[in-house]
Amino acid sequence: MTRLSWFNTVSLTLGFAFLYIPMVILIIFSFNESKLVTVWAGFSVKWYGELLQNEAFLNAAWVTLKVAVMSSTIATVLGTMAAYVLVRGGRFLGRTLFSGMIYAPLVMPEVITGLSLLLLFIGIGLDRGVMTIVLAHTTFSMCYVSVVVSSRLVTFDRSLEEAALDLGCSAAEAFRLVTLPIIAPAVISGWLLAFTLSLDDLVIASFTSGPAATTLPIKIFSAVRLGVSPEINALSTIMIAIVTVGVVTASLVTKRQLVRQRRDEQNAERS
Amino acid sequence: MRRFILIAIPYAWLLALFLVPFAIVFKISLSDAAVARPPYMPQFDWVTGIGAFLAELDFENFTWLTEDDLYWKAYLSSLRIAVVSTILTLLVGYPMAYGMARAPSEWRPTLMMLVILPFWTSFLIRVYAWMGILSNEGLLNQFLIWAGLIDTPLTILNTNTAVYIGIVYTYLPFMILPIYSALERLDGSLIEAAEDLGCSRMEAFWLVTIPLSRAGIIAGCFLVFIPTLGEFVIPSLLGGSDTLMIGKVLWEEFFSNRDWPVASAVAVVLLLILIVPIVLFQRNQQKQQEADQ
Numbered sequence: 001m002t003r004l005s006w007f008n009t010v011s012l013t014l015g016f017a018f019l020y021i022p023m024v025i026l027i028i029f030s031f032n033e034s035k036l037v038t039v040w041a042g043f044s045v046k047w048y049g050e051l052l053q054n055e056a057f058l059n060a061a062w063v064t065l066k067v068a069v070m071s072s073t074i075a076t077v078l079g080t081m082a083a084y085v086l087v088r089g090g091r092f093l094g095r096t097l098f099s100g101m102i103y104a105p106l107v108m109p110e111v112i113t114g115l116s117l118l119l120l121f122i123g124i125g126l127d128r129g130v131m132t133i134v135l136a137h138t139t140f141s142m143c144y145v146s147v148v149v150s151s152r153l154v155t156f157d158r159s160l161e162e163a164a165l166d167l168g169c170s171a172a173e174a175f176r177l178v179t180l181p182i183i184a185p186a187v188i189s190g191w192l193l194a195f196t197l198s199l200d201d202l203v204i205a206s207f208t209s210g211p212a213a214t215t216l217p218i219k220i221f222s223a224v225r226l227g228v229s230p231e232i233n234a235l236s237t238i239m240i241a242i243v244t245v246g247v248v249t250a251s252l253v254t255k256r257q258l259v260r261q262r263r264d265e266q267n268a269e270r271s
Numbered sequence: 272m273r274r275f276i277l278i279a280i281p282y283a284w285l286l287a288l289f290l291v292p293f294a295i296v297f298k299i300s301l302s303d304a305a306v307a308r309p310p311y312m313p314q315f316d317w318v319t320g321i322g323a324f325l326a327e328l329d330f331e332n333f334t335w336l337t338e339d340d341l342y343w344k345a346y347l348s349s350l351r352i353a354v355v356s357t358i359l360t361l362l363v364g365y366p367m368a369y370g371m372a373r374a375p376s377e378w379r380p381t382l383m384m385l386v387i388l389p390f391w392t393s394f395l396i397r398v399y400a401w402m403g404i405l406s407n408e409g410l411l412n413q414f415l416i417w418a419g420l421i422d423t424p425l426t427i428l429n430t431n432t433a434v435y436i437g438i439v440y441t442y443l444p445f446m447i448l449p450i451y452s453a454l455e456r457l458d459g460s461l462i463e464a465a466e467d468l469g470c471s472r473m474e475a476f477w478l479v480t481i482p483l484s485r486a487g488i489i490a491g492c493f494l495v496f497i498p499t500l501g502e503f504v505i506p507s508l509l510g511g512s513d514t515l516m517i518g519k520v521l522w523e524e525f526f527s528n529r530d531w532p533v534a535s536a537v538a539v540v541l542l543l544i545l546i547v548p549i550v551l552f553q554r555n556q557q558k559q560q561e562a563d564q
Contacts, residue, residue, distance in 0.1 A: 009370070009375050015364075017365070026399075049481055081280060082281040089278060111503055111522060112293075112542060116296045120292035128524070135288060220396075228406070244388065
């Protein structure tokens with residue numbers, strides 16, 4: 001393709017400005033000396049200091065992290081199993097219901113998912129806390145994991161597995177030695193997706209958490225409802241920084257892998 | 272045996288934590304307020320049988336929804352907000368997706384990453400970022416006054432305009448990505464052919480590019496429309512007291528009024544409204560998959 005036309009240049013510039021200016025402003029004002037978020041009064045990192053002393057936020061961050069690690073790990077196991085069953089399982093009783101239940105939570109409004117899980121937990125007399133949030137997050141994120149993993153399973157060559165079986169592997173060995181390494185990138189990105197979804201979730205966590213466990217989004221939401229505060233700006237900046245480093249690193253790693261793969265392919269063709 | 276376990280574990284999980292909870296919502300939406308007040312226990316007695324169980328249920332809560340203006344207005348205004356913001360997102364997202372697809376191929380991964388990055392950052396924070404910009408003494412008003420465009424600050428925060436801005440901003444990646452993937456696959460020679468055959472650039476765009484990116488446009492619109500309809504965070508942070516959205520109504524019905532049966536009925540009706548777009552979306556996805564093969 002040739003150079004961008006002026007129209008494309010303008011639409012991309014304006015579009016990315018729209019996407020990034022709010023976040024850049026947020027970051028700049030997190031270093032503002034003033035308590036007022038809209039008036040610049042000089043550079044300061046005092047809000048970061050106050051944030052680090054705010055125990056309610058630190059506790060909530062810890063709970064959020066615990067919930068995210070647990071729920072995304074369980075969701076990855078369950079979601080991978082579900083994807084394997086959907087792609088390789090063949091026919092079984094209630095297959096349509098099963099695949100319906102895998103896709104439905106993806107489009108279900110969060111308020112409904114949250115409400116229904118809360119009613120269940122109350123119905124069976126489960127005390128709300130970290131455990132109930134983990135159960136709730138696992139349920140919706142396993143569906144995302146299974147969509148990601150099954151798209152990888154569909155495209156990979158089944159004969160590799162069959163060859164392993166012919167060469168004397170048990171089914172479990174074939175899965176561990178052949179299938180799992182091939183679908184590993186999808187499993188990892190499924191875990192990351194589940195992890196981010198759990199970190200980010202406000203609505204479902206609000207319904208399923210009790211007074212004993214508050215997650216960071218719930219804390220942020222109740223603070224933000226009262227108005228804009230520089231402490232939240234500092235917290236947001238930290239979160240944006242972590243995500244940016246994570247996403248950029250991940251994309252550099254995949255890029256390097258692609259380059260290496262292409263080089264290997266070229267070498268293979270030459271020889 | 273092993274296959275059975277493999278199927279049974281995720282199956283049982285989803286039955287217990289997705290289907291059963293939804294059945295409970297459905298049941299409570301048909302119950303009387305007194306029966307369904309916390310602590311709610313599913314009351315089912317095999318002795319008196321299904322007949323008695325069903326006799327207890329009625330549509331009282333649903334009738335209530337039709338009698339009170341609030342719910343009608345909330346559903347209608349949610350639909351309107353969802354439709355308008357889907358169109359706005361398309362108007363902002365299409366030119367961006369088009370520009371990305373036309374960009375030199377070595378730029379594309381970077382542009383893709385720039386679109387995906389906001390998607391990975393917290394939804395709540397992205398909505399929050401607009402609160403400081405849109406408020407009366409916020410940066411947008413400061414800028415407009417400085418530029419001499421207005422004399423008195425505009426009220427944007429706590430209005431529907433702010434809700435539209437918030438929705439377009441947070442859901443933009445969902446619109447761009449499917450359209451971009453449709454446009455990227457588009458064969459450039461088709462446009463050249465159209466131009467050779469006498470189309471102007473605009474005509475080629477309307478007659479060739481738009482129809483060939485239709486699947487992407489439809490997918491993007493559904494991906495924005497469906498979650499927007501039940502949206503809670505954006506209207507409660509950016510919207511005002513006159514912003515009525517059904518997700519917010521459900522939330523308040525549940526947490527402030529503690530009326531569980533009505534909250535459940537609101538949820539059931541919301542789901543009924545969503546069934547149509549969800550089914551259409553799935554059909555579109557299926558068609559696209561078949562076209563790919």
